[in-house]
Amino acid sequence: MRLALIGFGNIATTLLGLMADTKLHLEHLTVLVLEEQVEEIRSRLDRSFAGLADSLEVVTDATALLATRPGLVVECAGHGAVAAHVPSVLRAGTSVVLVSIGALADAALEKDLRAAARDGSARLILPSGAIGGIDLLAALGVAGGLSVRYRGTKPPRAWLGTPAETLLDLPGLQEPKTFFTGTAREAARDYPKNANVAATLALAGAGFDATAVELVADPAASGNIHEYRVASPLARYSIRIENQPSAGNAKTSVTTVYSVLREIRNHIGPVAI
Numbered sequence: 001m002r003l004a005l006i007g008f009g010n011i012a013t014t015l016l017g018l019m020a021d022t023k024l025h026l027e028h029l030t031v032l033v034l035e036e037q038v039e040e041i042r043s044r045l046d047r048s049f050a051g052l053a054d055s056l057e058v059v060t061d062a063t064a065l066l067a068t069r070p071g072l073v074v075e076c077a078g079h080g081a082v083a084a085h086v087p088s089v090l091r092a093g094t095s096v097v098l099v100s101i102g103a104l105a106d107a108a109l110e111k112d113l114r115a116a117a118r119d120g121s122a123r124l125i126l127p128s129g130a131i132g133g134i135d136l137l138a139a140l141g142v143a144g145g146l147s148v149r150y151r152g153t154k155p156p157r158a159w160l161g162t163p164a165e166t167l168l169d170l171p172g173l174q175e176p177k178t179f180f181t182g183t184a185r186e187a188a189r190d191y192p193k194n195a196n197v198a199a200t201l202a203l204a205g206a207g208f209d210a211t212a213v214e215l216v217a218d219p220a221a222s223g224n225i226h227e228y229r230v231a232s233p234l235a236r237y238s239i240r241i242e243n244q245p246s247a248g249n250a251k252t253s254v255t256t257v258y259s260v261l262r263e264i265r266n267h268i269g270p271v272a273i
């Protein structure tokens with residue numbers, strides 16, 4: 001398989017480690033990085049992941065990435081990178097697993113990405129990420145009449161660097177506090193680095209403006225807890241997932257990386273599940 005990654009941060013490096021552990025060997029690996037990161041990342045790739053692929057390449061734009069003829073591209077860089085690179089990759093006919101799903105809360109960008117996938121006959125693949133049950137939600141969504149309520153709870157340190165810092169005394173918090181209630185679109189706008197789960201639920205189910213979101217800081221939470229309740233005319237269910245944060249980034253649940261690995265395995269394996 002010829003694989004390309006956009007971004008080389010926590011998710012990308014953990015993913016490559018998992019691929020090495022599961023003996024998933026690549027014909028070619030391309031990594032798209034920022035100009036100033038090229039040398040450092042090239043040497044990190046050579047040092048830690050040389051055995052993973054027959055050949056490795058570091059590039060800084062979508063044209064160079066496409067020239068390496070990837071069979072699948074995984075975006076794991078952030079909202080800016082989605083807007084800058086993903087539409088042209090899709091328009092060129094290459095499918096993209098998009099991890100920064102919160103970027104689709106920008107209605108104009110969502111429209112452009114959908115149009116680009118159609119134009120290029122490519123697929124924009126949205127992994128379930130940190131959460132599960134997306135298969136059932138997306139199936140029920142077709143019938144309409146959905147009510148989806150999501151609560152995201154993380155330890156106070158995971159909310160550092162977000163507006164929660166100005167609403168709560170995060171380091172001194174003694175009990176769980178809800179600091180945000182609103183729609184998935186508002187959550188994605190105000191907490192872009194934490195709103196991927198809300199965005200995934202919104203896209204699979206009732207949409208950004210009809211998915212209710214509550215965000216909580218809890219000093220007793222050992223990891224990231226995602227809970228949601230679905231009511232539809234066809235079924236009702238609720239899910240609670242307690243995820244461990246990934247080693248490199250407290251905001252990212254480690255299951256996210258496994259869900260991206262699942263998309264890659266489904267892309268190349270004889271059976272997709």
Ligand SMILES: NC(=O)c1ccc[n+]([C@@H]2O[C@H](COP(=O)([O-])OP(=O)(O)OC[C@H]3O[C@@H](n4cnc5c(N)ncnc54)[C@H](O)[C@@H]3O)[C@@H](O)[C@H]2O)c1
Pocket residue numbers: 006007008009010011012032033034076077078079080081084099100101127128129130131192193194196197200248249251252253256
């Ligand atoms: N879908 C989900 O459930 C889910 C869960 C967790 C994280 N995420 C999202 O995944 C993305 C990556 O997360 P992470 O933990 O690996 O973050 P990270 O900050 O560790 O890594 C991102 C990397 O991308 C690089 N980057 C930024 N802009 C770039 C650009 N334009 N071109 C190339 N590289 C660029 C950064 O320098 C950094 O090295 C984030 O957008 C995050 O919000 C999604």
